[in-house]
Amino acid sequence: MIKRKIGNSGIEASVIALGTWVMGGWMWGGADERESINAIHASLDCGVDLIDTAPVYGFGVSEEIVGKALLGRRDKAVLATKCGLRWDLEKGDFHFHSDGFGVTKEPSKIKVFKYLGPESITFEVEESLRRLQTDYIDLYQTHWQESTTKIEDTMACLLKLKDDGKIRAIGVSNASVGQMREYGEIDSDQEKYNMFTRMIETNGNLDYCINTNTAVLAYSPLAQGLLTGKTLEPKKYNNGDLRINSPLFKSENLLKVKMFCEEILPFAEEHSCNIGQLVLAWTHSRPGITHLLCGARNPEQAVENSKAGSIVLSKDELYRIDDTFKSCFDQQ
Ligand SMILES: NC(=O)c1ccc[n+]([C@@H]2O[C@H](COP(=O)([O-])OP(=O)(O)OC[C@H]3O[C@@H](n4cnc5c(N)ncnc54)[C@H](OP(=O)(O)O)[C@@H]3O)[C@@H](O)[C@H]2O)c1
Numbered sequence: 407m408i409k410r411k412i413g414n415s416g417i418e419a420s421v422i423a424l425g426t427w428v429m430g431g432w433m434w435g436g437a438d439e440r441e442s443i444n445a446i447h448a449s450l451d452c453g454v455d456l457i458d459t460a461p462v463y464g465f466g467v468s469e470e471i472v473g474k475a476l477l478g479r480r481d482k483a484v485l486a487t488k489c490g491l492r493w494d495l496e497k498g499d500f501h502f503h504s505d506g507f508g509v510t511k512e513p514s515k516i517k518v519f520k521y522l523g524p525e526s527i528t529f530e531v532e533e534s535l536r537r538l539q540t541d542y543i544d545l546y547q548t549h550w551q552e553s554t555t556k557i558e559d560t561m562a563c564l565l566k567l568k569d570d571g572k573i574r575a576i577g578v579s580n581a582s583v584g585q586m587r588e589y590g591e592i593d594s595d596q597e598k599y600n601m602f603t604r605m606i607e608t609n610g611n612l613d614y615c616i617n618t619n620t621a622v623l624a625y626s627p628l629a630q631g632l633l634t635g636k637t638l639e640p641k642k643y644n645n646g647d648l649r650i651n652s653p654l655f656k657s658e659n660l661l662k663v664k665m666f667c668e669e670i671l672p673f674a675e676e677h678s679c680n681i682g683q684l685v686l687a688w689t690h691s692r693p694g695i696t697h698l699l700c701g702a703r704n705p706e707q708a709v710e711n712s713k714a715g716s717i718v719l720s721k722d723e724l725y726r727i728d729d730t731f732k733s734c735f736d737q738q
């Protein structure tokens with residue numbers, strides 16, 4: 407397993423990380439707690455030590471599951487969670503409505519706000535520590551940025567938590583370069599990055615992170631499972647599953663994914679790996695991308711994804727896989 411530093415924090419973590427959003431069930435059509443815990447244990451056993459969660463994933467459920475799974479194994483994990491999305495307080499910027507299963511366009515019973523006020527973070531960190539059954543968080547990230555709190559006030563609060571030993575490193579997520587500059591010394595930036603979504607290559611985030619030695623934690627590296635190549639026919643998802651309305655999972659795109667998978671199969675065979683593992687290896691080889699947050703809902707997926715952490719592709723392979731992707735999806 408390749409390991410990389412999380413910014414200047416002195417913390418080293420596996421290039422393949424485990425994302426636990428799906429384990430909260432919310433927005434993913436439900437999840438099985440036992441399978442989730444087994445997936446966390448299997449990840450640790452395979453050398454995946456970075457585990458990413460957030461309070462909003464299942465409104466506390468994902469953090470609670472991670473807490474249960476890490477009982478007696480806390481020292482084996484680099485634990486990352488987040489703050490700044492409140493469903494129990496109407497303050498900051500309104501983000502979305504939820505019916506408890508997924509995000510709804512219409513007003514519903516749950517209202518989620520983006521809020522990074524210091525008093526809110528001070529409350530949230532205690533809630534996370536309680537749910538995670540630990541007394542420190544390795545990487546604490548602001549989940550989404552908002553317009554009602556000065557970043558310097560948020561940062562002062564985060565630095566105080568660090569001084570107090572409650573968190574070891576500070577990260578942001580879904581942030582612009584300007585916002586990262588305002589934060590100052592951060593260790594990581596968590597952004598969506600996969601073969602389909604490469605915005606951080608052009609919006610300045612990647613360059614900024616490379617130049618400031620900030621780790622980039624790529625989320626949705628498998629495009630929500632699509633890039634494993636397993637979903638090549640339209641599928642019926644459970645209520646609330648975010649893939650129901652995703653253009654990525656529409657028949658027309660699935661046909662292109664199928665073509666792409668067929669074309670890159672020889673590269674996978676060359677490395678004795680499958681399509682998903684090849685895609686993950688390609689993704690963690692991109693300049694500036696330091697860690698991949700791979701979601702997994704069972705131990706089989708977790709083990710499979712972990713293996714991508716030791717696959718090294720040549721420059722020529724990286725170029726040809728990218729070229730194939732671009733030709734299948736008509737991208738320049
Ligand atoms: N900061 C943010 O705003 C933000 C946003 C999104 C995600 N994240 C983080 O990034 C993590 C990963 O993102 P993600 O969950 O959106 O997407 P992902 O990793 O691209 O996809 C995860 C899903 O793909 C399927 N899958 C994974 N491994 C597989 C395998 N080996 N074989 C077959 N299917 C497999 C599973 O779904 P099925 O079994 O249901 O098909 C799994 O839930 C999250 O858990 C979270 O930690 C952060």
